Amino acid sequence: MSKKTYLQALNEALRQEMERDDKVFIIGEDVGRFGGCFGVTQGLFTQFGEGRVMDTPITESAIVGTAAGAAASGLRPVAELMFVDFIGVAMDQLFNQACKMRFMFGGKAKVPMTLRMPQGAGIGAAAQHSQSLEAWFMHIPGLKVVIPSTPYDAKGLLISAIRDDNPVVFLEHKLLYGVEGEVPDESYTIDLGKADVKREGADVTIVATSLMVHTALAAAEKLAAEGISAEVVDPRSLQPLDKATILASVEKTHALVIAHEAVGFAGPGAEIAAMVAEEGLEFLDAPIRRVAAPFCPVPFSPPLEQAYIPGVDDIFNAVKTIR
Amino acid sequence: MSPDKKTLVKMYETMSRIRLFETKLQEFFAAGRIPGFVHLYIGEEAVATGACAGLTNADKITSTHRGHGHLIAKGGDLKLMMAEIFGRKTGYCKGKGGSMHIADFDLGILGANGIVGGGGPLALGSALASKYSKTNAVTVCFFGDGASNQGTTQEALNMASAWKLPLVFVNENNGYGISCPQCKSMAVTDIADRAAAYDMPGVVVDGNDVLAVFEAVTEAVKRARHGEGPSLIECKTYRWRGHFEGDACTYRCDEELKEWMAKDPIPRMEEKLLESGVLKKKDVEAIRARIEQEVKDAVDFAEGSPLPSPAELLEDVYA
Numbered sequence A: 001m002s003k004k005t006y007l008q009a010l011n012e013a014l015r016q017e018m019e020r021d022d023k024v025f026i027i028g029e030d031v032g033r034f035g036g037c038f039g040v041t042q043g044l045f046t047q048f049g050e051g052r053v054m055d056t057p058i059t060e061s062a063i064v065g066t067a068a069g070a071a072a073s074g075l076r077p078v079a080e081l082m083f084v085d086f087i088g089v090a091m092d093q094l095f096n097q098a099c100k101m102r103f104m105f106g107g108k109a110k111v112p113m114t115l116r117m118p119q120g121a122g123i124g125a126a127a128q129h130s131q132s133l134e135a136w137f138m139h140i141p142g143l144k145v146v147i148p149s150t151p152y153d154a155k156g157l158l159i160s161a162i163r164d165d166n167p168v169v170f171l172e173h174k175l176l177y178g179v180e181g182e183v184p185d186e187s188y189t190i191d192l193g194k195a196d197v198k199r200e201g202a203d204v205t206i207v208a209t210s211l212m213v214h215t216a217l218a219a220a221e222k223l224a225a226e227g228i229s230a231e232v233v234d235p236r237s238l239q240p241l242d243k244a245t246i247l248a249s250v251e252k253t254h255a256l257v258i259a260h261e262a263v264g265f266a267g268p269g270a271e272i273a274a275m276v277a278e279e280g281l282e283f284l285d286a287p288i289r290r291v292a293a294p295f296c297p298v299p300f301s302p303p304l305e306q307a308y309i310p311g312v313d314d315i316f317n318a319v320k321t322i323r
Numbered sequence B: 001m002s003p004d005k006k007t008l009v010k011m012y013e014t015m016s017r018i019r020l021f022e023t024k025l026q027e028f029f030a031a032g033r034i035p036g037f038v039h040l041y042i043g044e045e046a047v048a049t050g051a052c053a054g055l056t057n058a059d060k061i062t063s064t065h066r067g068h069g070h071l072i073a074k075g076g077d078l079k080l081m082m083a084e085i086f087g088r089k090t091g092y093c094k095g096k097g098g099s100m101h102i103a104d105f106d107l108g109i110l111g112a113n114g115i116v117g118g119g120g121p122l123a124l125g126s127a128l129a130s131k132y133s134k135t136n137a138v139t140v141c142f143f144g145d146g147a148s149n150q151g152t153t154q155e156a157l158n159m160a161s162a163w164k165l166p167l168v169f170v171n172e173n174n175g176y177g178i179s180c181p182q183c184k185s186m187a188v189t190d191i192a193d194r195a196a197a198y199d200m201p202g203v204v205v206d207g208n209d210v211l212a213v214f215e216a217v218t219e220a221v222k223r224a225r226h227g228e229g230p231s232l233i234e235c236k237t238y239r240w241r242g243h244f245e246g247d248a249c250t251y252r253c254d255e256e257l258k259e260w261m262a263k264d265p266i267p268r269m270e271e272k273l274l275e276s277g278v279l280k281k282k283d284v285e286a287i288r289a290r291i292e293q294e295v296k297d298a299v300d301f302a303e304g305s306p307l308p309s310p311a312e313l314l315e316d317v318y319a
Ligand SMILES: Cc1ncc(C[n+]2csc(CCOP(=O)(O)OP(=O)(O)O)c2C)c(N)n1
Pocket: A029, A058, A060, A082, A086, A089, B065, B066, B114, B115, B116, B117, B143, B144, B145, B146, B147, B148, B172, B174, B176, B177, B178, B243
């Protein structure tokens, strides 16, 4: 166990999986000597060479398609897009090809590919480099959606994603790359579909993902000062979704706030709220609240961007309307 | 077609304007005064300048992430650009777009673009609209060597040719897509060779020679205007700065940069104009002083402008 950043944890997961299984390879733009747009693949080119850490042309459709085709042919690719926003260029290869092969072909194909993409606003990168698109991916049968919030989770979940026999979209947050936490040096897995209670509480459940886990924890701290005990649940993967952990928490606290950076309308919170309404309505003694980005593209100007990203006060205030 | 005196001087001024505007941005970025990403065009000024010098305001361009040069060459207002890059409410896009997303539809600037290869299909639509409405306007699509590998770009080349659209593809081959050298991303040496696959003219020009760019693009624009369809002009050039400000450029060597800096398009043009007597030394100095003042005015305008307020977030999502 030692302190590592989220970025180092991801890098270690990639390295250990590549050492363990020579079918694992990396493919993407500037992932080689350059080390990836945000530095996640740093050092891997030197260790594994260009045969396993492959720089592609600027060609997202081909990157995702190559990963899908190679996965269906027995390899275990880890593809990287520089920003999740570029998935638009490659969406067909993901949702019509990679994610449908197994079902369409009656269970014949296996597509064990991982697609890593950074999400999120906060660096002034504007409308085409800052989105949070997890809801798009949640809507695709055949695809798993993983969204880690801590260095520990990042490593264990990435290793599980790579070993999973299905296409997995792995959504990192660019503001989390520098966040530090305790991470075991050895390889370990975290089951996909297993939520983690990041803080225990009795009065309200805050389900939060990615960067919002940290915002929710800060809000919980502030709420504690007012005598409100908030439980923070991080689903860690949105498909599969750990309904049991969320429902158990709501059964205990009787109130639910959901926080994410994706836009609110038809966002991941809509699915979680619907699930609790369907399966745990009787646990609630207050309306469900959602804290999310407003229904607009991500703006450039810093004051607009700051207003766009849900903050500690937004979560705090949402809780205060029901507690 | 060789340009008249007025056009020659205008091109010299435009290149200088791009250089001085961006040199200021470089300074401001280093001082931490500009948010987000900035991709500078320094060293490549001759491409945008030569390509736009023969266009009218009715003609259109689609630009890229490295768009300041295209915008300035198409007549973009330095004040509105600077304010946008500073994230001010008075900027071209009300502070919502920033450096990578500036547009001025009145000047035919259909927007810079954060998506590599995003401009090709848009340029198709623009060219189709001109043909459809018989406006006689031509669209120039700027795209990089890296962008040339995107499917969207190849789709645009094909369809423009199949439909004989009034479109000119101006490839800015600066040898790299971020860290990836051209030789690792494609098997051809000349991107212009790809034109043959679409049965359109493909020309290679020295992208640091503004007159060569002007001539080749003017010829292609003429063809396009006469309904003879698109062309692909590949301009060989080089970016002096990193891919974005802050890029350490570990993937290329200093000698290569020096070699290209010796081919600086601006002094090259200046020498020609001085030699031929089109400009005198004092004219050159006066032009420089005037443009420095323009840039200073743009900075003052930007700095004196208010930031947008959060209430504006939900404006302009829908028409
Ligand atoms: C679809 C997409 N993929 C990747 C990127 C990241 N990116 C931004 S610029 C760039 C390189 C572009 O190279 P080129 O087209 O040669 O233009 P240059 O930067 O050299 O002017 C890349 C990969 C992007 N913005 N959009």
